[in-house]
Amino acid sequence: xxxxxxxxxxxxxxxxxxxxxxxxxxxxxxxxxxxxxxxxxxxxxxxxxxxxxxxxxxxxxxxxxxxxxxxxxxxxxxxxxxxxxxxxxxxxxxxxxxxxxxxxxxxxxxxxxxxxxxxxxxxxxxxxxxxxxxxxxxxxxxxxxxxxxxxxxxxxxxxxxxxxxxxxxxxxxxxxxxxxxxxxxxxxxxxxxxxxxxxxxxxxxxxxxxxxxxxxxxxxxxxxxxxxxxxxxxxxxxxxxxxxxxxxxxxxxxxxxxxxxxxxxxxxxxxxx
Amino acid sequence: xxxxxxxxxxxxxxxxxxxxxxxxxxxxxxxxxxxxxxxxxxxxxxxxxxxxxxxxxxxxxxxxxxxxxxxxxxxxxxxxxxxxxxxxxxxxxxxxxxxxxxxxxxxxxxxxxxxxxxxxxxxxxxxxxxxxxxxxxxxxxxxxxxxxxxxxxxxxxxxxxxxxxxxxxxxxxxxxxxxxxxxxxxxxxxxxxxxxxxxxxxxxxxxxxxxxxxxxxxxxxxxxxxxxxxxxxxxxxxxxxxxxxxxxxxxxxxxxxxxxxxxxxxxxxxxxxxxxxxxxxxxxxxxxxxxxxxxxxxxxxxxxxxxxxxxxx
Numbered sequence: 001x002x003x004x005x006x007x008x009x010x011x012x013x014x015x016x017x018x019x020x021x022x023x024x025x026x027x028x029x030x031x032x033x034x035x036x037x038x039x040x041x042x043x044x045x046x047x048x049x050x051x052x053x054x055x056x057x058x059x060x061x062x063x064x065x066x067x068x069x070x071x072x073x074x075x076x077x078x079x080x081x082x083x084x085x086x087x088x089x090x091x092x093x094x095x096x097x098x099x100x101x102x103x104x105x106x107x108x109x110x111x112x113x114x115x116x117x118x119x120x121x122x123x124x125x126x127x128x129x130x131x132x133x134x135x136x137x138x139x140x141x142x143x144x145x146x147x148x149x150x151x152x153x154x155x156x157x158x159x160x161x162x163x164x165x166x167x168x169x170x171x172x173x174x175x176x177x178x179x180x181x182x183x184x185x186x187x188x189x190x191x192x193x194x195x196x197x198x199x200x201x202x203x204x205x206x207x208x209x210x211x212x213x214x215x216x217x218x219x220x221x222x223x224x225x226x227x228x229x230x231x232x233x234x235x236x237x238x239x240x241x242x243x244x245x246x247x248x249x250x251x252x253x254x255x256x257x258x259x260x261x262x263x264x265x266x267x268x269x270x271x272x273x
Numbered sequence: 274x275x276x277x278x279x280x281x282x283x284x285x286x287x288x289x290x291x292x293x294x295x296x297x298x299x300x301x302x303x304x305x306x307x308x309x310x311x312x313x314x315x316x317x318x319x320x321x322x323x324x325x326x327x328x329x330x331x332x333x334x335x336x337x338x339x340x341x342x343x344x345x346x347x348x349x350x351x352x353x354x355x356x357x358x359x360x361x362x363x364x365x366x367x368x369x370x371x372x373x374x375x376x377x378x379x380x381x382x383x384x385x386x387x388x389x390x391x392x393x394x395x396x397x398x399x400x401x402x403x404x405x406x407x408x409x410x411x412x413x414x415x416x417x418x419x420x421x422x423x424x425x426x427x428x429x430x431x432x433x434x435x436x437x438x439x440x441x442x443x444x445x446x447x448x449x450x451x452x453x454x455x456x457x458x459x460x461x462x463x464x465x466x467x468x469x470x471x472x473x474x475x476x477x478x479x480x481x482x483x484x485x486x487x488x489x490x491x492x493x494x495x496x497x498x499x500x501x502x503x504x505x506x507x508x509x510x511x512x513x514x515x516x517x518x519x520x521x522x523x524x525x526x527x528x529x530x531x532x533x534x535x536x537x538x539x540x541x542x543x544x545x546x547x548x549x550x551x552x553x554x555x556x557x558x559x560x561x562x563x564x565x566x567x568x569x570x571x572x573x574x575x576x577x578x579x580x581x582x583x584x585x586x
Contacts, residue, residue, distance in 0.1 A: 060343060107341075107370050115341065116370040122362055125331045129338020129346075132323065136299070136344070143338075156362075159331035167323070 001216045005048075009215045012082060013043040017244045018271050019078030019091045025264040027095035030103070033254040035075035037179040037212065037239040038146055042067075042079040044218045045144055054084035057111045063141050064130045066115040068123025069148035069177065070104040071256070076113070077101050085112035121154030123147070124174065128164050131172035131232075142226075146175045150182030152193040158203065164232040165204030172232040173225040177212060179241035181252045196236050206231045212239030245270055277440035280471075281379040283418035284436045285310025288347060288377075289317040295426055299339055301348045303329045308438075309349040309379040329354045333362035333374070340372040345426055348374060352381035352435055356397035367431050368404040375425045376401075376433045381411070382522030383550060383567055384439035384472055384560035393555035399527025401433040402500045408453060409499040411435040411521075411529075413474035414443045417497055420451030428453055437472055437522075439560040444474050444495065456503035458510075462492035465582040466510040467574060469520035470496050470529055473548070476564070477520050479571035480578060489582045502532045504540070511543040516581040518546045520574050522564075525549035546581045548574050 016039050024030035046052065050063040067076045074094060081088040086100075093099035100109040104118025114130075117123040127145035134141045151157060164172050176196060184190045193199075200207045206228040210221035218237070225233035241255070242248030245267045259267055292298050292314055304327045306312035315322035325332035329350050336346040348355065355378040356363065367374045383393045401409045410425070410432065412418040418436060425432040432453075444459060459474070460481050469477040474495045481491040492514055494506060511517055517537065519530035530547035537543045550567055564570045 064341075115337070116366070119361060119365045121330075122334050122366045125334020125362075126338040126341065126366060128331070129335035129340075130342050131338070132335065133339050133342030133344050136321070137342070156328075156330045156334070159326075159328035160334065162328065163325060163331055163335065166326075 001219055006215055009043060009047060012047055013040050014271055015082055016043050016075065016078045018268060019081060019088060020074040021245070021259065021264065021267045021271065023074040023077060023091040023094035024258045026092040028258045029095055030074050030258060031071040031256045032074065032258070033181070033241040033248060033251070034069060034072040034148060034177065034179065036243045036245060036248065037241045038072050038075045038177050039243065040213050040215065041146060041175055041177065041218065041237060042075050044215055044222070046079045046083045048219070049222050050144065051141070054112065057085060061139060061141055064114045064127070064143045066123040066127040066145040067105055067117055068127070068145050069120065069151050070117030070123065073103065073105050076105055077110070080112040120148070120151045121156035124157055124160040127172060128160050128169060131164065131169040132167060134171050135169065142171045142173065144173050144175065146177060149176060149178045149180065149187050149193065152176065152196070153191050161200065161203040161205065168230050169232045170229050173222070174232070174234040176234055176236050177239050178236055179239045181241045181255065183255050185252060200234045204231060206233040208233060208235050210235050210237045212237035213243055277442050278415040279438055279440045280412055280415065280418040280436040281310045281438060283415040284377055284379065284422060285313035287419040287422035288314040291423055291426060292318040292321065295345060297343060297345045298426065299323070299344045299346045301325055301332050301336055301346055303327055303332050303350045303354065305350055309377065311349045311377070329359045330362045333359045334366050336374045337366040337372050340374045346374055347377045349377040349379065351392060352378035352394035352397045353392055356400045356433065357394055360400050364404050368407050371406050371430055373429050374431050377436065378433065379436045380438045381435035382437065382471065383555040383563045384437055384522060386438065386560040386563065387557050389557035390554040395522070395524045395550040395555065396527070397435060398499050398521070398523045398529060402527065402532065406430065407500065408432040410453065410497055411471040411499060412451070412497050413471055413495050414441055414445055416443055416445040416447060416449050417451050420449065421497065424451055424453050435471065439472060441472050442475050444478060451497065454498045454501045454503055456494050456496040456506040458492065458506070459495055460493040462490040463514055464490045465516045465518060465578045466492040466494060466514040467518045467520060467578055468494045468496050468507065468529065468533055470499065472522050473520035473569065476569065476571045477574050480574035483571065483575045484578055487579070489579060491578055496529060499529050499532055502536055504536050507533055507536055508541055511537055511541050516544050516585050518548060518574065518578045518581050520548040522569055523549050525551055544581060544584065546577050548577050
């Protein structure tokens, strides 16, 4: 990857993380851990990978994105705001009763949100429907869905996996954000959903790995997905929950907790360092 | 008795015919195409039919994604699985974002027959009605079922439609035009009004005939749309007859009877007597026999309506 592109994406992702912390702090609630783990993935998708135009959020020929792990809405909102869908300043209205930024993504309220999500396991199915529609339309548009590692414990995820492979939806790409932690603890201890690679391969998917915090690695993975014909692709992205804020990293307690004023200042200082 | 048709058959045929007219129509099923009759559509339009396998929850999500891409998806399964198993998918992925998804649920109620209680969904009206913005329809005959399918296509928003397994006679004439949210007065009367839907409409008409033999003048309304309820017609009939009997192949809790009682309770308090499944599970048996066994036949409606008319005096 070009030095300039890399530094530009790195700078954008840093701003996206600041937006996440701002949103969760302003709301005194939300899910910072998983938002920080998907921040680079979403930044890459919206600033490099997807065919989208913030001026035309309803363009029927745009690529589609579904945040199946809807609780990490702060990451999606921050990326959408920095991409120009709405003012960055509005991130501070997150979860407020008069805000268009709901706790979980709401396609009716927020420009740029392609599917209402929050109930785990459901977004991936909608993504399958979008990919099928693109096939029916013989359109080149692509569909991306980001799901959580804990989310893969939902049976519906595997119904969707069967469906996508059965109908050869090679215009569909899932990214599995493998940060290793869910609310009740490490995923292997709560209800071990691994191994991922073998499971998806057995379901007929093209499987590729990525470092969720390396844009070069993400670029290679998304290129692999694009090149694969006849099968959907899942990118198994190893990530760090809470990435970028030292005291939140790999801490399950930051799954769904907001920082206090002191923690907020520390977090912002770290991100701006 | 006139020719009888199961409304699931009407559903499959209507989809196949309308597939020519509406090129965005897409039909999904969950391994029940032979029973839900979407197989008729599959034969006519194989490129727009997708079997989702025995995975109803994913099917509802796929329908949501199709609707978000300009398609008009009909997702089909038995009422038990479409409204029951997939309740939360319908609620969160279809109802909340108010997507243009049509749910074609067949095998509603106890007339599923021999398969028994696990497959006899008597709770679907209640489950679907409580979702904000959801339209809930249960047609009474072949003519209405076909009309309802096209009305659902023309309407932009989520619709739940229940079709039956048991063959039923036509209660409408060929010129009947179904309208979402409009009840139909099939027979006028001043002593009591029977408001029914689905298989219960023909039973209600037979009950009215029996009542007439005893000098009780019963009106019969076909209320195919449970939500939005035709409050205007309910109110008019309540004022006219002063007593209402509802009849539905559904639990007495949460369905048409509840909708009518809720409405009248706040507008024009009127006695509402409910004929329905009395907070119990179904059982195996021939459909016709079950209608009698569970107190859903013409005789049961007749008795309830007679009681309603007599208590008025």
